[in-house]
Amino acid sequence: MKALRFAALGDSLTEGIGDPVDGGLRGWAALLAAGLALPEEPVEFRNFAVSGAQTADVRRRQLPGALAFGPDVVSVVVGVNDTLRRTFDIHAVAAHLDAVYGAFAERGAVVLTACLPDPGAMLGLPGALARPLARRQHAVNSVVHALSKRHGAVHLHAADGDWVADRAMWSVDRLHPGERGHRLFAARFHTLLAASGMPRGPAPDVEPERPAPSRSAGFWWLATAGTGWVARRCTDLLPQLVALAADEVRHGLRGTSARLDLRASAGVAAALSALTASPDVSRATS
Template identity: 45%
Template sequence: MQTHGSRYLRLAALGDSTTFGIGDPVPGGWRGWARLLAEALGTSYDVSFCNLAVSGATVLDVRREQLADAVDHAPDIASLIVGVNDTMRSTWDPARLRAELMECAEALHDAGALLVTARFHDHGAVFGLPGVLRRPLWARIEVVNAVYDEVHATYGGIRIDLASRPEVTTRAFWSVDRLHPSELGHRAMAHLYGGLLQREGLDFEPPSLLAGGGIAPSWRRDLAWLVTEGAPWMQRRARDLGPWAVRLALQH
């Protein structure tokens, strides 16, 4: 990993709502695993952190709207974690997803960045979806995972396999919507990536696994979020994927 001086690091985060920080509320907005990691690195390094992630982003959104700014940031470390939203769209196109993810990974690698990626878990199982919907959704996620396997084999970097992490199956890992990590889930991700960066030679203490600095969960806040954000999101996905789900049900 190339760095701009021994104690200076440029970090760029690309992706969707998980990297944006949803699920980990703090006064004034959201924090999330990427910011937690940047703050931990900041205790030992002079960190320039650029979080370009946007809630709801697809791989195409990242390529069109985030990649150029990330490359301009000249990152030493760049996280590229996106693709789950693609699996929940009627516009699902595996070939295009692969081409766009590989293009993003190549550009970040060629800019000198150490890539930070992930393999995804079975979201349908966490949601509690019936098997007729969970299995095809998992098949799509496996396609995304296969592309990330290719990214890792081609460009290296560090990654975590969420499907292999036992904490991912626990309720405490997730926020009320079971789609975004809770504060503890974000901290677990930041801690895991921190440990991997230590193995790459960075000298710092990974983010703590203990809650702190965030807004404590409450049923009122959770209910308000579900009404204003969660329910509308589910309605949009239902309209988009409804015909697909009906066809699957008829086939089974």
């Protein structure tokens, strides 16, 4: 009996950070894999995701192995780490994602994609610091929306909604879902696949097996692993983020903040137009 093959590509979200189990990490993709199994059709699941991965890493390091695996279903959820780097380039993000989505779509795989919340809001950064990150994440989400449509992907709108504001959905680091969030993420993808007509098993249970992290656990994370995480990101991003925040303040004082949004939208449109795409792709940026 041929097993359904499911490959998961991406970063720490798909690797399973925030959903530890005995012996390692689980995460939403593993939960979804269990929900795709039918009595007469088991699922062979392989997780290629790596913490810290950017879109370039997915294309260059994860894509070859995943293609060799030959998946029937593949998830590609990535992009937040790109926004947290001084080298952020929406043109490069669009080119990498187009290549990855296209490689699987051409082979007839069902491609799963998602737009994600912006990290500045999740971390509770001050407005002048958060808005540049939000603008970057919106640009990535716009590209993901457009290219998902182009390649016929099953797309999950996860950038906003009640689940983003619900602290019970998130782990102590405020950036990764906790067990409840991973379960909801998997269940929402399961619902989309069911609506598309794909045969599937029972939906993943959305109720967690373990208690949510306590407030003291959050402080402990920040004092230990969290400090290192922030330091690594700040070394790369902070000088540029400060400059972006200063630019944000200047435009705010002049009443010209809308120009920053228009500039970002123009960048998305240019990035999509640069791809070898159908004429309507560059307009599908919402």
